[in-house]
Amino acid sequence: MASNPYDEVQLNKKHEEILGRRAVLLQQMEICYEQQKAKKKKQGMMSEAAHERNVKLLEDFQKVENCLRTRPLLHPDVLNLQTRYWASVERDLPEWENYLLGRGLAPVTEGGQLRGLQGQRGTRQDSSPARNKGKPPRPKPRSDV
Numbered sequence: 001m002a003s004n005p006y007d008e009v010q011l012n013k014k015h016e017e018i019l020g021r022r023a024v025l026l027q028q029m030e031i032c033y034e035q036q037k038a039k040k041k042k043q044g045m046m047s048e049a050a051h052e053r054n055v056k057l058l059e060d061f062q063k064v065e066n067c068l069r070t071r072p073l074l075h076p077d078v079l080n081l082q083t084r085y086w087a088s089v090e091r092d093l094p095e096w097e098n099y100l101l102g103r104g105l106a107p108v109t110e111g112g113q114l115r116g117l118q119g120q121r122g123t124r125q126d127s128s129p130a131r132n133k134g135k136p137p138r139p140k141p142r143s144d145v
Helices: 005-070 076-100
Strands: none
Touching: none
């Protein structure tokens, strides 16, 4: 033990300083522990809510799947049209692939038209009197009776 009173006072001051730092560290540890506990509780609640949403989504998907299984089949004309459409897509995709991926220009025929659009002239689209005229038709005057 220190025989000098000055040394003893210095040791007491250091001891008090160490105890003070220890108390601050313990308080910081306790605050950190409470924050971690609150964070863990919040994560648990969020996980439970996500689980409930997932269960609800799964039930909805199963309902839709059952509905799709029980719905009547499409009309044969629609199925035929759908089959022809996908066959044309598969046939023309290699020509259009570079354009669709942004690596090249759209395929063009000899006449300067885009490939795939040449057969659409003279179809029902041109049969409307208001098409390609620039302005819509004027309304007929009202006859107030």
